[in-house]
Amino acid sequence: MNGIHIGLAGGTSFGALAASAGGVSGGMAVALFLLAAAGFGTKAGLAPMHVWLPAAHPVAPGPVSALMSGIVIKTGIFGLLRVIFWLPGLPAWCGAALLAVGAITGLWGILQALGQGNLKRLLAYSSVENIGIIALAIGVAMIGRANGNDLLWTLGMAGALAHVLNHGLFKGLLFLSGGAVVHATGTGDLDRLGGLAKVMPHNAAMFLAATVAICALPPMNGLVGEWMIYQALFGAAMMKNGLSAAAAMAGLAALALIGGLALATFTKAFGIPFLGEKRDATIHAHPIDKSMIGGMAILAVACLGIGLAPAVLIPPLMRTVGSAAFGQSAPGAMGSLVWVGIVGAAVIAATTGLWIWRRRVAANRPPATTGPTWGCGFVAPTPRMQYTGTGLADSLVETFAAALRPRRRGGVPAELFPRSGALAVDITDGMLDRVHAPAFFAVRRAARRLRPMARGKVQVYLLCLAGTLLAVFVVEAGMEWGEAPLIEKTIPTIEEGTGARRPRDVGREMGAASEGALEADAGAGRPRDVGREAGAVGEETLARDAEARRPRDVEREAGAAGEGTLTRDGGAGGSRHGGEMREEGMQP
Amino acid sequence: MIARVLHILLDLALIVALPPMLIAVIWKVKAWFGGRDGPGWMQPYRDLRKLWNKSAVYSRTTTWVFRAGPVVNLAALGTAALLVPISGTAAVAGFPGDLIVVAYLLALGKMATVLAALDTGSSFEGMGAAREITFGAMAEPTLFVALAALAIATGQLRLGAMLGPVLAAAWPGMMPASLLIAAALFIVMLTECSRIPVDDPTTHLELTMVHEVMVLDHGGPELAMATFAAALKLLLLGSILLHVAMPLAPWPMKVVALPLLAAVVGVVESTMARLRLYRVPLLLGSALVLAGLAALLVTMGGKA
Numbered sequence: 001m002n003g004i005h006i007g008l009a010g011g012t013s014f015g016a017l018a019a020s021a022g023g024v025s026g027g028m029a030v031a032l033f034l035l036a037a038a039g040f041g042t043k044a045g046l047a048p049m050h051v052w053l054p055a056a057h058p059v060a061p062g063p064v065s066a067l068m069s070g071i072v073i074k075t076g077i078f079g080l081l082r083v084i085f086w087l088p089g090l091p092a093w094c095g096a097a098l099l100a101v102g103a104i105t106g107l108w109g110i111l112q113a114l115g116q117g118n119l120k121r122l123l124a125y126s127s128v129e130n131i132g133i134i135a136l137a138i139g140v141a142m143i144g145r146a147n148g149n150d151l152l153w154t155l156g157m158a159g160a161l162a163h164v165l166n167h168g169l170f171k172g173l174l175f176l177s178g179g180a181v182v183h184a185t186g187t188g189d190l191d192r193l194g195g196l197a198k199v200m201p202h203n204a205a206m207f208l209a210a211t212v213a214i215c216a217l218p219p220m221n222g223l224v225g226e227w228m229i230y231q232a233l234f235g236a237a238m239m240k241n242g243l244s245a246a247a248a249m250a251g252l253a254a255l256a257l258i259g260g261l262a263l264a265t266f267t268k269a270f271g272i273p274f275l276g277e278k279r280d281a282t283i284h285a286h287p288i289d290k291s292m293i294g295g296m297a298i299l300a301v302a303c304l305g306i307g308l309a310p311a312v313l314i315p316p317l318m319r320t321v322g323s324a325a326f327g328q329s330a331p332g333a334m335g336s337l338v339w340v341g342i343v344g345a346a347v348i349a350a351t352t353g354l355w356i357w358r359r360r361v362a363a364n365r366p367p368a369t370t371g372p373t374w375g376c377g378f379v380a381p382t383p384r385m386q387y388t389g390t391g392l393a394d395s396l397v398e399t400f401a402a403a404l405r406p407r408r409r410g411g412v413p414a415e416l417f418p419r420s421g422a423l424a425v426d427i428t429d430g431m432l433d434r435v436h437a438p439a440f441f442a443v444r445r446a447a448r449r450l451r452p453m454a455r456g457k458v459q460v461y462l463l464c465l466a467g468t469l470l471a472v473f474v475v476e477a478g479m480e481w482g483e484a485p486l487i488e489k490t491i492p493t494i495e496e497g498t499g500a501r502r503p504r505d506v507g508r509e510m511g512a513a514s515e516g517a518l519e520a521d522a523g524a525g526r527p528r529d530v531g532r533e534a535g536a537v538g539e540e541t542l543a544r545d546a547e548a549r550r551p552r553d554v555e556r557e558a559g560a561a562g563e564g565t566l567t568r569d570g571g572a573g574g575s576r577h578g579g580e581m582r583e584e585g586m587q588p
Numbered sequence: 589m590i591a592r593v594l595h596i597l598l599d600l601a602l603i604v605a606l607p608p609m610l611i612a613v614i615w616k617v618k619a620w621f622g623g624r625d626g627p628g629w630m631q632p633y634r635d636l637r638k639l640w641n642k643s644a645v646y647s648r649t650t651t652w653v654f655r656a657g658p659v660v661n662l663a664a665l666g667t668a669a670l671l672v673p674i675s676g677t678a679a680v681a682g683f684p685g686d687l688i689v690v691a692y693l694l695a696l697g698k699m700a701t702v703l704a705a706l707d708t709g710s711s712f713e714g715m716g717a718a719r720e721i722t723f724g725a726m727a728e729p730t731l732f733v734a735l736a737a738l739a740i741a742t743g744q745l746r747l748g749a750m751l752g753p754v755l756a757a758a759w760p761g762m763m764p765a766s767l768l769i770a771a772a773l774f775i776v777m778l779t780e781c782s783r784i785p786v787d788d789p790t791t792h793l794e795l796t797m798v799h800e801v802m803v804l805d806h807g808g809p810e811l812a813m814a815t816f817a818a819a820l821k822l823l824l825l826g827s828i829l830l831h832v833a834m835p836l837a838p839w840p841m842k843v844v845a846l847p848l849l850a851a852v853v854g855v856v857e858s859t860m861a862r863l864r865l866y867r868v869p870l871l872l873g874s875a876l877v878l879a880g881l882a883a884l885l886v887t888m889g890g891k892a
Contacts, residue, residue, distance in 0.1 A: 195709070197651045208653070208703075217696040218664075218689065230688045230732075234739050237883070245887050249736060253876070256691075256732035260725030263695055267702045267721055276709030277649055339683035343667060347696070350663035351656075358659060358809055365643035373647040373708045374805050376794050387706070387714025395722040399869045 017086060029087045033094055036083040037101070044076025046135055047105040048431045050128045054112070057127065058120035058188070062179010065120060069127040069175060070168035077134055077164055084142060092146035096247040099139025103254035106132025108431070110261040111400055114268070114393050115427035119178045119188040122269055123171070126214065129258060130167045134160045136251055137229040140236050143244045152235045158317040158334065159228030165313070166221045166306065170213035173299040174269075177207040180292055181273060185285045190389035192280040193273035199285045204274045206296040211270045213303045215263045219344025221306035224313065227340050230255065261396070268392050277383035307344050310337045390425050397425065405430055595676035595839075602843070603669045607819030608632035610826070610850040614783075617854025618790075632819070639812035647805050649709040657704025658806060658813035661697040665820045668693035674827045675843050677752035684745045687735050690824075691728070694780065697817065698724050705802035712794045716801035719865065723786060723798070726872040727779045730879050734769045734776070737883040738832065741765065751831035759835050761889055768882035770833035775875035777825040779868075781818060784857040786868050796862065822850070 024032065042049040053073065057065050084090070109128030116122040137160035144152025180203050181196060182188045197204035213220035216227075233255065236248030306313065314334050362368065375381045397406050406425045413421035453460060611632045619626025628634075646654070668690045670680040679686075702720055705713040735750075741762050744750040759766065779786045782799030794801050803814045826849045830842050837845070863871060 195649075197653065197707075201651070204651075204653075212696070212699070215695065215699065217692055217699060218667075223689070223692055227685060227688050231685050231745065234685075234736055234745055237736050237887075238740050238743060240740070240887055245740075249733065249880070249883055249887075252732050252736050253729040253880075256729040257725065259692075259695070260721075260728035263699055264721035264725050267699060267706070267717065271703050271706035271717070275651070275653060275703065275707040276714075336683040336685055339686070340689060343671070343686075343689050343693070346667045346670070347660075347663055347693070350666050351660050354659045354663055354813070355656075358813075361640065361809055362643065365641070368644040368646055368808075370646050370648050373649050373710045375710065376712060381710075383709065385711045386709050387711055387718060392706075392714060392718045392721070395718055395865065396725060398866070399722065399726070 014082065017082075024087060024089070026089060026091070029089050030091065030094060033083060033087055033090055036080055037098060040076040040079040040083070041101070041135075042076070044073050044080065044135075045105070045109075045128045045131045046101055047108045047128070047132070048435045050105065050109065050131075051429055051432050051436060053128055054121055054124040054429070057124040058118065062120075062175050062182065065123070065179065066172040066175035069124065070172040073127060073131060074164050074168065077131065077138075077160075080135075081138065081160075084138065088145065090142060090146060092143050092244060095139045095142030095144075095146060096243055097139070098142060099136050099247050099251050102132045102135030102137070102139055103251055103258075104132070105129070105135060106258045107254055107261075108132070108403070110258050110265060111404055112427065112429055114261055114265045115397050115404055115406065115425075117190055117390060119181060119190055119193075119269060119273065120175070121188075122190070122265065123174050123178055126174075126262070126265065127167075127171060129262065130163065130171065130214075133226070133229065133255065133258065134163050134167070136255065137163060137225075137232065140229070140232040140248065140251065143236055143247065144232065147239060147241060147244060149235070149239065152232050152239075154318075154321050154334070155228050155235060156232035157321045158313075159225050159232055161317055161320060162228060162310075162313055163225030166213070166225050166303070169299050169303050169306070170210045170220070170222060173206060173210040173296055173303065174214065176292070176296050176299070177203055177210060178269075180288045180296075181207075181285075184288050185283050187283065190268070190272045192283060194279040194383065194386065195275070195277045196285055197274040200288050202293045203288055203296075204270075206293065206300055207270055207274065209300045209303060211266045213307070215266050216259060218340070218347050219304065219307045221303045221310070223344075224306055224310040224337065224340060226255070226259070227337070228334075264393065264396055268389050272387075272389040272392065276386050279383055279386060279388070281383075308341045308348075310341050313337075390423075394425065397427065403430070592676075592678065595678065596680050598675045598843075599673075599680055602674050603666070603820065603823070606846065607816060607823045608636060610822050610847060611819050613847045613850040614854040614857065617851050618858050621855075621858035632815075636812045636816060639807075639815070640809050642808035644808040644810060647708050647710075650707045650805070654704045654707040654805070655810065657700045657707070658803075658810045658817065660700035662813045662817040662820075664693045664697040664700065665817050665824070668697075669820060669824055671747060672824045672827055673748045673751055673831060674823070676839055677831070678748040682746045682748040687739075687745065687747050687750070690747065691731055691735075694821065694824075695724070695728075697821070701799075701802055701814070704806070705804075708805045710805065712797075712801050713804055715795070716798050716804075719787075719798045720802060723779050723868055723872065726869050727776050727875075730772050730872060730875045731776050733876060733879040733883055734772045737765060737769055737879060737886050740883065741886040747828070751828065751835070755831070756835040762886065765882040765885040765889070766832055766835070768878045768885070770829055772875045772879040772882065773825065773829045773832060775871060775878075777822070777829060778853070778856070779872060780825060781822045783853055785860050785863045785871065788857075788862045791862075822853075826850070 037046075038049070042052075045053040057068050060068060106129050109125050109130075109132055113122045113125035113129060116125055137156050139156075141153045141156030141160065144150070144154075144156055178188070180200070181193070184200060184203075185193060185196070187193065209220065213222040216222040216225075230252070233248045233252045236244050237252060239245055239248075314337065318334070373381070397404055404427050406427050409424040409426065410422040412423075413419075453464075609629075609632070612627075612629050615631070616626050616629070671682055671686045671690050671693075673679040673682075698720065702717045705717045705720075738750050738755070739745055741758055742750050742754040744752075744754060755762070755766075778784070782789060787798035787800075788796060789800055791797055791800070794804065799818060803811060806814055823846065826846055827842075830845050830849060834842065834845065
């Protein structure tokens with residue numbers, strides 16, 4: 001996709017790309033968008049290309065996972081956003097399609113997260129879910145833009161960007177805190193953990209804060225982004241425009257279901273390891289270092305701060321979103337965002353008030369006594385009798401069995417006096433088995449047909465090369481007769497200096513952009529870039545020619561990245577999906 | 589202006605005083621169906637006072653999460669109550685988009701209750717928690733689609749405005765959709781408030797409970813808060829339902845209708861059995877279909 005676009009733009013800088021994109025015609029714009037959605041979507045983790053993410057993220061140490069889920073996958077979203085900002089003429093169905101992909105990604109991610117038995121895999125799948133929510137929001141915004149609905153564009157895009165930021169904060173906190181659990185206990189297996197809140201109370205509080213945030217509950221920051229996204233969906237539903245209203249209504253139901261499932265998933269993620277009694281006597285958790293808590297506290301304070309004062313997000317969001325042709329009615333619509341913070345503060349105030357009242361009352365009564373948990377008369381309870389994470393999620397897993405396809409091993413003991421029984425529920429990502437594997441096998445079957453050509457005869461290979469070249473020339477000639485040339489064909493008279501300088505510029509911009517995704521896209525930022533580019537154009541017409549070489553490089557990189565993810569997935573998922581072995585096993 | 593202030597004061601009074609009365613009505617109706625006198629009208633209030641005056645017994649397994657559970661739950665529902673119109677058409681406070689916040693305040697209360705249940709380490713309470721999050725997740729889309737249908741019909745995103753005069757004005761064209769929404773909200777209310785056919789609040793067998801088993805280890809003031817919060821949730825969802833179902837009625841009738849709605853809940857509880865647990869998602873699925881139909885009707889109808 002970059003190749004085409006850069007070809008159109010005649011440069012790899014964002015400025016050149018943005019300047020050229022305005023003239024892109026309808027069909028080409030849609031093609032660019034679809035390719036960008038596929039490419040950047042893979043990076044971000046949109047279904048069904050998400051399968052690499054849950055295999056890759058959990059194997060890193062906690063802090064690295066925090067960065068990967070919090071920031072690195074957002075570069076995919078950033079790339080997609082850039083392309084969408086450049087292509088204002090995209091039709092509404094593109095938005096509806098992105099909304100649908102986002103809804104499916106969100107539901108699939110949270111359902112898989114719900115079924116995971118490993119804390120870090122659960123968190124990784126929840127990142128897939130949140131990427132889905134972000135894509136859904138971008139979809140609504142695009143629907144709004146295509147319909148000339150200013151408010152929808154603003155709320156949807158601002159909601160998506162706010163969620164990008166918020167997810168980075170609370171998912172970072174979850175991975176740090178969850179990583180601390182793995183560090184202290186040596187395992188992330190939820191069904192073996194329990195009662196950790198007594199061993200590491202501060203870490204438990206941190207995880208709980210992030211849990212409240214990720215479930216979009218007041219008073220934390222998760223609600224801020226989702227509130228805007230819901231507003232946008234309601235707005236789209238109210239447009240009474242067939243496609244948009246239907247898409248928005250489906251999006252609303254999906255987002256609400258995602259919210260309910262997220263609540264289930266994260267009560268499991270917090271409740272099972274931290275609450276109750278220790279489930280496995282062989283695990284000896286040691287308290288974690290104070291300095292680790294300090295790092296988490298910064299994120300927790302940021303989460304709470306944004307939750308209580310969401311208005312701080314409005315100016316940067318408006319700068320970014322309003323820089324497009326839209327955004328005039330935005331500040332008014334966002335005004336009630338302040339109220340979301342006020343409600344959060346009210347909840348905290350009410351909780352504090354009740355707590356103090358409760359303590360005052362208790363002070364006048366006989367002191368509270370303690371005893372064992374009520375076991376309904378059973379006198380010999382053991383910690384093993386507690387509900388496990390698998391058990392907690394099981395009725396939902398069963399409800400969504402059609403999507404999750406849980407495999408049960410073991411079951412209810414049948415004898416009259418059973419000694420022991422065990423039940424395990426395995427949930428593997430069906431997209432790998434049902435989407436990717438068939439697709440790859442189809443490619444391999446097709447490739448096998450070509451095998452007769454590969455006989456080691458150099459002449460045949462040369463013939464292929466010549467044929468391909470000829471085809472390229474024919475196609476290109478046809479285009480020149482048609483409209484504007486697709487690829488600029490000035491002969492590259494390369495100045496080594498400029499040629500070498502450009503890629504670094506691009507790299508720097510990329511770096512700066514991913515750091516401040518909100519800022520970089522801002523209108524304030526864009527003109528400056530363009531200006532710099534414009535200034536540079538005079539002296540760099542030659543340099544621009546040099547860039548005729550760039551597309552190939554970029555494509556090569558993209559190709560390499562794609563390969564990398566596939567291999568990585570095969571390797572990391574190996575324990576379960578046994579990349580090579582299974583492939584052979586499934587051979588027809 | 590004065591009328592507005594009076595409505596706010598009346599709403600606050602209703603929030604504090606009415607919830608236990610709704611429970612009393614349900615008890616009375618069930619007793620009448622069973623041929624008994626039942627407990628007195630003031631019994632829920634007396635129960636709350638009794639519990640509030642007790643001192644607590646805590647399980648040794650529990651942490652601060654257990655003690656915070658009922659407090660956060662009641663605080664969340666109390667805050668939500670300020671955003672829901674009860675007597676008048678305007679709530680104590682409101683802003684565009686407050687319906688989203690109300691839904692998530694209910695979810696916050698639910699999370700607090702579920703975590704407190706898990707904190708006891710009891711297998712029964714874990715079971716209740718598992719059921720609560722299952723039904724909660726399934727009820728959420730219905731609530732939002734029903735609210736979206738109302739938003740489409742009225743063009744409003746503030747609960748007070750959405751349930752107010754605009755809805756009354758749209759009533760002639762909107763009646764079928766409104767009744768569908770009311771039916772969907774009724775099922776959501778029965779689910780969220782743990783009533784039959786989703787949960788049996790009077791069962792004596794822990795294995796069949798949902799809400800009651802989650803508060804099994806709560807005692808004294810904590811149990812009082814949990815009980816009051818459950819009744820308050822009935823008041824909130826009931827108020828929204830009544831505003832949808834009878835927008836033309838003057839406000840005193842809507843207040844009177846609240847105990848009548850509780851009586852209907854009592855009739856349902858007396859005449860139906862609890863559904864098998866694995867049937868409940870089907871019930872909630874049908875509620876979602878009802879709400880979806882309503883949304884379709886208002887979208888196609890073009891009424892505003």
